[in-house]
Amino acid sequence: MSINYDDKIPNNVDLTSDKTLQRALEHWQPEFINWWKDMGPEGSLNFDVYLRTAISVDPQGWAQFGHVKMPDYRWGIFLNPKEQNRKIHFGDHLGADVWQDVPGEHRANLRRIIVTQGDTEPASVEQQRHLGLTAPSLYDLRNLFQINVEEGRHLWAMVYLLHRYFGRDGREEAEALLERRSGDVDNPRILGAFNERTPDWLSLFMFTYFTDRDGKFQLNALAESSFDPLARTTKFMLTEEAHHMFVGESGVSRVVQRTCEVMNQLKTDDPEKLRAAGVIDLPTIQRYLNFHYSVTIDLFGADQSSNAATFYSSGLKGRFEENKRPDDHILKGQTYKVLEVHGDRLVEKEAPMLNALNEVLRDDYIRDSVAGIQRWNRVIEKAGVSQRLEVPHKAFHRQIGALAGVHVSPDGRVVSKDEWSARQREWLATPEDRAFVASLMGRVTERGKFANWIAPPAVSINRQPSDFEYVRFN
Amino acid sequence: MSAVPSNKFARQHVIDPEICIRCNTCEATCPINAITHDSRNYVVDFNVCNGCGACVPPCPTGAIDNWRDVARTSPFTLEEQLSWDTLPPAQPIPASAHDEIPAEVRELTQLASAGQGPATKAPHSAAEPCLNLYTPAKPVTATIAGNLSLTGEGASADVRHLVLDFGPASFPVLEGQTIGVVPPGVDASGKPHYVRLYSVASPRDGERSGHNNLALTVKRVTHDHHGNTVNGVGSNYLCALKVGDRVQVVGPYGATFLMPNHPGSSLMMICTGTGSAPMRAMTEYRRRRAAQADGGELLLFFGARLPQELPYFGPLMKLPKTFIDINLAFSRVANHPKRYVQDLIRERGDTVLRMLQDANCFVYVCGLKAMETGVLEAFRDVCRERGVDWESVNTALLAQHRLHIETY
Numbered sequence: 001m002s003i004n005y006d007d008k009i010p011n012n013v014d015l016t017s018d019k020t021l022q023r024a025l026e027h028w029q030p031e032f033i034n035w036w037k038d039m040g041p042e043g044s045l046n047f048d049v050y051l052r053t054a055i056s057v058d059p060q061g062w063a064q065f066g067h068v069k070m071p072d073y074r075w076g077i078f079l080n081p082k083e084q085n086r087k088i089h090f091g092d093h094l095g096a097d098v099w100q101d102v103p104g105e106h107r108a109n110l111r112r113i114i115v116t117q118g119d120t121e122p123a124s125v126e127q128q129r130h131l132g133l134t135a136p137s138l139y140d141l142r143n144l145f146q147i148n149v150e151e152g153r154h155l156w157a158m159v160y161l162l163h164r165y166f167g168r169d170g171r172e173e174a175e176a177l178l179e180r181r182s183g184d185v186d187n188p189r190i191l192g193a194f195n196e197r198t199p200d201w202l203s204l205f206m207f208t209y210f211t212d213r214d215g216k217f218q219l220n221a222l223a224e225s226s227f228d229p230l231a232r233t234t235k236f237m238l239t240e241e242a243h244h245m246f247v248g249e250s251g252v253s254r255v256v257q258r259t260c261e262v263m264n265q266l267k268t269d270d271p272e273k274l275r276a277a278g279v280i281d282l283p284t285i286q287r288y289l290n291f292h293y294s295v296t297i298d299l300f301g302a303d304q305s306s307n308a309a310t311f312y313s314s315g316l317k318g319r320f321e322e323n324k325r326p327d328d329h330i331l332k333g334q335t336y337k338v339l340e341v342h343g344d345r346l347v348e349k350e351a352p353m354l355n356a357l358n359e360v361l362r363d364d365y366i367r368d369s370v371a372g373i374q375r376w377n378r379v380i381e382k383a384g385v386s387q388r389l390e391v392p393h394k395a396f397h398r399q400i401g402a403l404a405g406v407h408v409s410p411d412g413r414v415v416s417k418d419e420w421s422a423r424q425r426e427w428l429a430t431p432e433d434r435a436f437v438a439s440l441m442g443r444v445t446e447r448g449k450f451a452n453w454i455a456p457p458a459v460s461i462n463r464q465p466s467d468f469e470y471v472r473f474n
Numbered sequence: 475m476s477a478v479p480s481n482k483f484a485r486q487h488v489i490d491p492e493i494c495i496r497c498n499t500c501e502a503t504c505p506i507n508a509i510t511h512d513s514r515n516y517v518v519d520f521n522v523c524n525g526c527g528a529c530v531p532p533c534p535t536g537a538i539d540n541w542r543d544v545a546r547t548s549p550f551t552l553e554e555q556l557s558w559d560t561l562p563p564a565q566p567i568p569a570s571a572h573d574e575i576p577a578e579v580r581e582l583t584q585l586a587s588a589g590q591g592p593a594t595k596a597p598h599s600a601a602e603p604c605l606n607l608y609t610p611a612k613p614v615t616a617t618i619a620g621n622l623s624l625t626g627e628g629a630s631a632d633v634r635h636l637v638l639d640f641g642p643a644s645f646p647v648l649e650g651q652t653i654g655v656v657p658p659g660v661d662a663s664g665k666p667h668y669v670r671l672y673s674v675a676s677p678r679d680g681e682r683s684g685h686n687n688l689a690l691t692v693k694r695v696t697h698d699h700h701g702n703t704v705n706g707v708g709s710n711y712l713c714a715l716k717v718g719d720r721v722q723v724v725g726p727y728g729a730t731f732l733m734p735n736h737p738g739s740s741l742m743m744i745c746t747g748t749g750s751a752p753m754r755a756m757t758e759y760r761r762r763r764a765a766q767a768d769g770g771e772l773l774l775f776f777g778a779r780l781p782q783e784l785p786y787f788g789p790l791m792k793l794p795k796t797f798i799d800i801n802l803a804f805s806r807v808a809n810h811p812k813r814y815v816q817d818l819i820r821e822r823g824d825t826v827l828r829m830l831q832d833a834n835c836f837v838y839v840c841g842l843k844a845m846e847t848g849v850l851e852a853f854r855d856v857c858r859e860r861g862v863d864w865e866s867v868n869t870a871l872l873a874q875h876r877l878h879i880e881t882y
Contacts, residue, residue, distance in 0.1 A: 059503050059528035216497075242497035243534035249495045250535070371496060371513065378492075378559060458493050459536035463684055466765075 010076030012057060013160070024163050025077075028174055032155070033071060035178045040125060041132045041148055045071055048472040049145045050461065052243075054078060057236055065462045067472065073149045077160045079232040088226040090322050090329040091315040098228040102165045106314055109307075110227055111166050113316060115173050116190055117218060117234075118158030119180065121151045123194035124207075126182035131204055134441035136451035140201070141443075142461065142470035143247045147208065150240040157233045165229065192399070193295050200437045201454075202255060202280060206292035209248025210369065214299045216241050217320055217365045224318025249372050250457060255280055256376050257455040260383035269387065275436055278452045282380075282387050284437070287429040289389060290410055293369065294397035300362040302401040303338045309354035319357065320364045336360060339395055341406045344414045346395055358401075366394065397428065445473070483607060484546045485644040485686065487518045487525060491558050493537035500529040500538050510552070517555035520544075525642025539684055543604075543644045579654060579669060579727055595875045596729060597836050599736035601678070603729050604646045610669060613656055613722040614643045618715045619687055624785040632694040633748060633785050634713050635675070638721065639687040645723070647674050647688055649755035650731040650838070650878075654724040657711040669724055670708030673840070673880070675751035677759035691751040691785055731838065731878045733759065740770035740835040742826070744815055744849055746777040749841030750785050752880070756838070757798060764797060770834055772798040773825065777815040777845070779806040799825070815845060816852035823856040830857075830867050837871065839879040846881045 008026055009015060015022045037045060048067040055061045057078050086098045102110055125148050135141035155177065162170035180187050183195045193211055198204050219241060222234040259279045263269055271281035301308065311317040312331070319325065327334070336356040337348040353360070370391055377388050393412035395403045407420035410427050440453045448467030450456050460466055487508075489500070494516055501509040501516065508522035509529065529538050542564055544550065550562070596603070608614040620637035647653065654669035661667050675681075676689035694713045695706025715721060733741065733756045741760075743753040753774060760769045778784040781804060790800060801822060803813040819826055829835040830853065839849055857864035871877040 059531055063531040238502075239499055239532050242495070242499045242532075245497060246495050246534040250493075367513075368496075375492075463536070463539075463682060 010055075010074050010078075011160075012078050013164075015077070018164075021164055024171060025160070028159060028163070028171075031175070031178055032075070032152075032159075035122065036071060036125075036152065039122070039129060039181070040070065040152075041145060042129050044132055044145065045069065046474050047145075048474060050142050050464075050468070050470045051146055051149060052462075054240075057081065062239070063462075070145060070149055073152070075149070075153050075156050077156055078236050079229065080235040082228070082232065086228060086231075088315050090224065090318050091226070091313045092330070093226060093315045094329055096226075098226050098231070100228055102227060106227075106316060107166070109311065109314070109316055110230070111162070111169065111173065113222070113311070114158050114161050114166075114230065115177070117222065118155055118162070118173075118177050119190045120194050120215065121155040121158065122177060123180075123182045123189035123191075124198075124211075125151050126189075127194065127196070127198040127207075128204060131198065131201065132443075134201065134443055136201060136441075136454045137444050137449060137456075138447060138468075138470040139450075139457060139461065140251070140454075143243075144204070145471070147244050147247060150243065153240065154237050157237055161229060161233060191299060193299055196295065199434060200441050201251070202285070202288055202437050203292070205248050205251030205255065206288050207248070208244050209252055209372065210292040210296040211299070212241060212244040212248060213365065213369060214296050216245060217300075217361055217368075220320045221317050221361060224322045226315030249375070251454075252285070253376055253379055254455040254457060255453065256282070256285065256389075257379050257383070258453055259285070260380055260385050261455070263385055264383060269385070278440060280437060280440070280453055282385075282389070284429070284433050286389055287427065287433055288437075289373075290392045290396065291428050293391050295399075297362055297365065297394065298398060298400040300365065301358040303359045303362075304351050304355045304402070305358050306355060308357040309352075312354060312357050319360060331357075338402070340402050341395075341414055346408065346412060346414060362394075366391070392427070483543055483644045484520075484549065485525065485640075485642055486520050486542045486544045486549045487523045488540045488542055488550065488555065488561060489516050489518060490537040490540050490561050491515050492560050493535050495535055495537075497534060499532050499534065503529045503532050512556050515556050515558060517552055519552055520549035527641075541686060543646050579671065579725075594730050594872065594878060596732040597734035597739070597875055599734045599739065600732035601648055601735060603648050603651055603732060604726055605729060606725065606727065607645065608724045610654075610656060610666075610724055613724045614640065614645060615720050616640050616643075616645070616723045618717050618719045618721065620681075620689075620717060621713070621715055624691070625783050630779065631696075631747075631783055632713060633783070634692050634694070635785070636690045636692055636712055636715070637676075637681050637687055638690065638723065639685070640723075641686065643686075645686065645688070645726070646678070647726045648678050648728075649674065649733050649759050650752045651726045651728040653688070653690070653726050655708055655712060656722040656724060657707050658722070661707070667707055671725075671727065672708075672712075673748075673751035673755075674726070675754045677755050677762060679759075679762070683762060689754075691748045691754070693748045730875075731840075731880050733838075734834075734836050736834075737768040738770045738834055740772070740829060740832060742773045742775075742829050742835055742837045744775040744819070744837070744839045744841075744845075746815065746841030746845055747783075748785065749881070750776060752840055753838065754786055757793070761793065761797065771829070773801075773822075773829060774798055775801045775803070775815040775818050775822075777803040777805065777813075777841070780804060781807070814848065816848040819849065819852040820855055823859060826853070826856050827860055827862060830871065831862075833870075833874060833876075836876045837878065839877075839881065841881060843881045846879060 009029060049070060050065060050067050051073065052063045052065055053074050055064050057080055088094055088096050088098055128144065128148060131144055132141055135144060159174045162174045180189050182189045188195045198207050219234040219238050223231050225231045259282060262274060262277050262279045266273060266277060271283055274281040331353045334353040335350040336353040336359060338351045338356050338359050339346050340349050373389055373391060380387060392410035393408060395408040395412060396410050398404055407415045407417055409415050444451050447469050460468060496516055501511060505528055506522060508519050510517060540561060616638035618636065619639040622635050624633045624635050625631060652671045652673050654671050656669055657667040672690045672692060674688050675691045681687045681689040692709050692712045695709045697703060741756060745753050757772060760772060763769065781787060801818040803815050803818050805812045805814060854864040857867055
């Protein structure tokens with residue numbers, strides 16, 4: 001079904017046939033717009049931004065480009081088409097029909113999953129709301145805004161599920177999603193990483209590379225869900241999530257490329273000289289990477305979790321690419337290796353796989369992250385520079401699960417508290433690093449121009465010319 | 475014709491591994507499972523992909539929108555693609571692989587280039603052109619992707635800018651080449667219409683950079699050279715086409731009227747009316763490469779009856795003076811003396827002579843037959859006024875394949 005633009009809320013879920021739901025969402029819509037005006041990108045309400053809007057979920061209607069004011073963006077509700085006779089393909093209900101409604105016994109857990117996912121969407125918009133003031137180019141500013149409006153649409157996607165399937169509880173949860181604030185002491189966002197600041201563009205690129213990739217894996221796991229509307233919603237969200245990871249991967253890559261160019265020009269790898277030349281030295285990039293990577297892998301939760309087992313066995317949340325895994329998809333009696341600290345050593349221990357599913361997803365995530373870092377390294381290699389970037393050990397700087405509170409170096413050695421304190425500044429971005437990066441941030445608004453610390457992109461958006469006016473400030 | 479050349483080559487869909495972020499969107503979108511991946515790359519299976527393009531708009535990076543012309547029997551295999559760190563450079567299809575040019579086309583091109591004297595060759599640094607990939611017996615179908623009027627209010631002629639999209643078919647062209655259009659139906663004597671030739675007005679990477687399309691500049695013919703009313707079959711057919719209509723195309727043709735590619739090479743372009751098509755293609759190619767700053771000078775003499783009849787007038791005026799030196803001549807502006815391109819050539823004699831004597835400058839003349847003599851006379855005058863022997867300049871121009879004339 002194509003999206004009905006005559007409706008107040010564009011949708012492909014036949015909203016007009018359910019008047020109660022339609023009214024509830026039309027009531028929520030102005031509250032959402034108010035939230036956007038208060039907490040969306042700062043000072044941007046009157047900008048014309050070259051944005052991609054979905055007008056249907058098929059490939060042709062997927063990406064319609066044009067300049068729009070962000071408060072007028074057509075946020076709507078789109079689900080991937082329903083697959084006939086879809087069956088539950090993992091857990092205790094394997095082989096049964098998928099659910100078109102919420103089974104009573106899973107109501108609380110499903111609501112919690114949807115609220116937790118939904119909460120991250122407005123949270124990231126809030127975290128990024130000041131970044132527009134320091135965008136390194138119109139191209140980057142446009143990409144930031146595209147991410148922001150799509151996070152807004154992902155919020156809509158979750159709110160639709162809450163309103164449609166969870167009655168009054170769901171409506172209250174939907175209100176609360178607009179009331180919590182990232183970093184607010186009294187009413188913070190649910191997950192820790194979403195209360196951190198995103199103070200500069202290197203942080204944004206790291207966040208979109210690492211933390212939005214967590215989103216990709218969580219959404220992939222939910223796209224396997226036996227609750228069919230959740231599976232179809234998250235499938236469509238994944239298409240949009242890809243753009244966010246693209247901004248991260250290409251963003252870091254362009255920073256690295258620019259740094260290598262200047263290293264070659266000045267024939268130096270001295271961080272001080274490179275900083276004086278206005279680019280971000282590779283060791284600083286590595287410390288940013290260590291921080292964002294470690295904070296993000298905490299988002300997968302404790303390495304052993306009975307909730308994870310329940311979510312899987314009851315069919316609420318599958319594994320990444322569940323269909324492509326050659327096992328029984330029930331996992332009872334199987335084991336998986338998790339890390340523990342014994343004395344001054346990290347050891348692997350077999351744990352029941354069902355309880356270790358957070359760890360399974362985390363390891364899938366790690367493989368995916370590492371591959372992208374190798375692509376950054378190819379940029380460095382191509383420039384003839386010998387340094388390389390790498391992910392720190394999985395146990396480094398962890399706050400959740402068996403590894404919380406243990407001091408582990410990036411190369412995976414358990415270290416004393418003293419060594420940690422002494423060397424932390426080599427491993428994690430310091431306040432001085434952040435102050436230096438912040439000192440480079442300044443808004444570039446001239447068409448086709450880029451800040452000194454970042455290379456231009458290889459490809460423009462929608463094949464526009466390189467000096468295209470992606471944002472008109474009016 | 476001995477073989478069916480259109481079957482020899484194909485357009486292979488490939489993904490740029492340097493830009494791709496391995497997000498899986500294309501693989502999830504492909505309706506026929508033509509896309510697959512390993513831990514290193516996402517790749518398209520040549521034997522499955524039908525070029526439907528469903529994967530192109532959802533790709534967040536643009537990495538998906540890459541194509542290579544390959545021999546149908548030896549496309550890039552999955553294994554090769556999986557091992558790539560970068561895309562291989564596009565390889566031109568060798569001219570020897572093509573069939574003979576149809577006699578009617580050969581005749582037309584010989585007539586058009588008669589003015590330059592003995593047969594010339596392409597500039598030494600021109601790219602290798604593809605020739606005659608499609609024949610009247612086996613044409614390729616293109617889809618009209620755009621058809622807009624280029625002439626302003628009050629113009630006496632209707633000149634249109636047509637964009638032809640070739641979809642999954644391989645149709646590589648270079649600036650200066652022509653293509654043939656076969657109007658449907660039969661002529662007065664009941665025979666199929668003969669091929670109409672049109673100069674390509676867009677650069678080699680497409681009217682829209684990277685797209686498999688090209689542009690033509692078509693003037694609707696309503697009168698013949700003697701002023702008699704006549705409705706040109708080809709031009710009226712093309713001008714009336716709507717977006718989405720299909721058209722049978724043959725070619726490409728033209729192995730000499732090609733631009734040089736070596737760094738520092740300059741172009742002197744002299745044209746009237748729709749003779750501007752190849753000049754637009756060459757100028758646009760140079761404009762897209764402007765960042766490389768490896769091109770020499772561009773000098774343009776462009777004639778039309780009225781400013782509103784000058785195709786691409788608006789975009790042309792927006793080009794920076796440092797990029798191209800533009801000289802316009804109008805012959806029918808009320809209360810102004812008639813001016814022709816040869817008048818401007820004489821006025822700019824110093825620059826013209828310097829460029830005529832520069833071994834890195836290549837001269838292109840395209841337009842009505844009548845301008846040809848005038849231009850060559852103007853060259854002669856420019857030389858004579860400055861005490862230079864035109865005959866020896868002309869001999870060098872011809873020997874170095876630096877003079878290219880296409881008039882009709």
